[in-house]
Amino acid sequence: MYAIVKTGGKQYKAAKDETLIVEKIEGEPGTAVTLEDVVMVVSGDQVALGSPYVKGAKVRAEIVRQGKAKKIEAFNYKPKKNVRKRWGHRQPQTHLRVLEVVAGK
Numbered sequence: 001m002y003a004i005v006k007t008g009g010k011q012y013k014a015a016k017d018e019t020l021i022v023e024k025i026e027g028e029p030g031t032a033v034t035l036e037d038v039v040m041v042v043s044g045d046q047v048a049l050g051s052p053y054v055k056g057a058k059v060r061a062e063i064v065r066q067g068k069a070k071k072i073e074a075f076n077y078k079p080k081k082n083v084r085k086r087w088g089h090r091q092p093q094t095h096l097r098v099l100e101v102v103a104g105k
Helices: none
Strands: 002-007 010-015 019-023 032-035 038-043 046-049 058-068 072-078 083-089 092-102
Touching: 010 019, 010 092
Parallel strands: none
Antiparallel strands: 002 010, 002 038, 019 092, 032 058, 038 046, 058 092, 072 083
């Protein structure tokens, strides 16, 4: 059994005992989190699609750690002008361990 969950503007496949890396969710490691924007639930050969979400479906997870993604580096320059600019960015992210997938109606 697994579910497709929407969080942080992206969709993720969540199954029991898997680890998801998602956009940052506030909370300390060890905190329980409930994701309620479930788009689809698959149990065996039964599929429940939501419009837009499946009613009563939830994914319960636990925050494992808060971290940052790999650095994205960028560089701009203008030829013949001696203008150069270099910068980087690390996106904050949360690691979740899925504890339970509740199917709903």
